[in-house]
Amino acid sequence: MSAAVQLEDLKMRFRNGHQALDGVDLTVEPGQLLALTGSNGAGKSTLLRCMVRLQEPTSGMVRIHEAEVTGASSRALRRIRQDVGFIFQNFNLVDRVSAFRNVTNGAIARHGSQCAVPALVPSRVRREAMDCLERVGLAHLADRRVDTLSGGQRQRVAIARSLMQRPRLILADEPVASLDPAAGTAVMELLRDISAERGITVIAALHQVDFALDYSERIIGLRAGRVELDESNDRLSAERLHELYGPAPLTDSGTRGQRR
Ligand SMILES: Nc1ncnc2c1ncn2[C@@H]1O[C@H](COP(=O)(O)OP(=O)(O)OP(=O)(O)O)[C@@H](O)[C@H]1O
Numbered sequence: 001m002s003a004a005v006q007l008e009d010l011k012m013r014f015r016n017g018h019q020a021l022d023g024v025d026l027t028v029e030p031g032q033l034l035a036l037t038g039s040n041g042a043g044k045s046t047l048l049r050c051m052v053r054l055q056e057p058t059s060g061m062v063r064i065h066e067a068e069v070t071g072a073s074s075r076a077l078r079r080i081r082q083d084v085g086f087i088f089q090n091f092n093l094v095d096r097v098s099a100f101r102n103v104t105n106g107a108i109a110r111h112g113s114q115c116a117v118p119a120l121v122p123s124r125v126r127r128e129a130m131d132c133l134e135r136v137g138l139a140h141l142a143d144r145r146v147d148t149l150s151g152g153q154r155q156r157v158a159i160a161r162s163l164m165q166r167p168r169l170i171l172a173d174e175p176v177a178s179l180d181p182a183a184g185t186a187v188m189e190l191l192r193d194i195s196a197e198r199g200i201t202v203i204a205a206l207h208q209v210d211f212a213l214d215y216s217e218r219i220i221g222l223r224a225g226r227v228e229l230d231e232s233n234d235r236l237s238a239e240r241l242h243e244l245y246g247p248a249p250l251t252d253s254g255t256r257g258q259r260r
Pocket residue numbers: 014015016018019020038039040041042043044045046047
């Protein structure tokens with residue numbers, strides 16, 4: 001099967017001369033849940049953003065599902081991005097509207113801007129939005145304004161919104177960094193489960209090495225914009241990962257989430 005993501009000698013230098021990515025080569029198999037780890041400033045966010053050109057790489061090649069991202073026209077890029085969900089640390093939801101409306105917004109790329117206008121949302125999209133909310137365990141809060149939800153609930157709304165895209169790839173930039181350990185665990189379990197159920201490739205930048213070990217199949221360690229470590233999680237000990245990337249909080253008062 002073809003790779004979900006392929007990066008070749010990817011480089012990104014900011015205008016101030018800072019080399020944030022310094023020749024990253026990486027191939028990610030479809031359906032894999034991969035954790036990107038590394039200390040502050042290692043280049044994790046830049047790498048995720050460069051994959052879909054939210055940040056323009058300076059050089060190198062990105063391919064997603066066989067389509068070349070680098071060099072793609074804006075139309076081709078839009079098409080590639082339709083298959084890619086992005087989950088952010090700060091959720092990036094529309095605060096003053098309901099969970100349901102945030103989720104139907106996720107259908108805009110597939111069904112057009114009518115999905116942003118409640119009265120015009122087709123009934124099949126409404127049904128799908130409820131299914132997605134159901135999947136993340138929040139159907140009962142569909143009508144709640146998202147700014148009245150907890151951080152963990154908001155992140156689950158963001159995941160439901162991304163499911164509306166029917167993504168083949170989800171890029172998650174510190175999806176649990178703003179959450180308490182229990183909410184973080186719930187979000188990581190959800191990402192792991194939807195990846196397994198739907199064959200969605202997930203690449204998650206994670207600071208917490210315990211989450212990386214517990215929920216990913218493969219761990220990439222970045223340092224100064226380079227891949228320093230690339231291991232399957234069952235070959236990595238927590239001690240080694242802690243040693244490389246510093247102390248990190250345990251996920252839940254000393255216990256760790258369930259391994260696959
Ligand atoms: N707009 C910018 N201009 C110049 N340098 C930048 C810019 N944005 C980020 N950087 C630098 O690029 C490097 C990589 O940043 P990036 O945010 O990708 O790291 P990260 O691994 O995601 O870090 P963190 O874990 O702190 O989020 C850092 O040294 C950062 O200071």
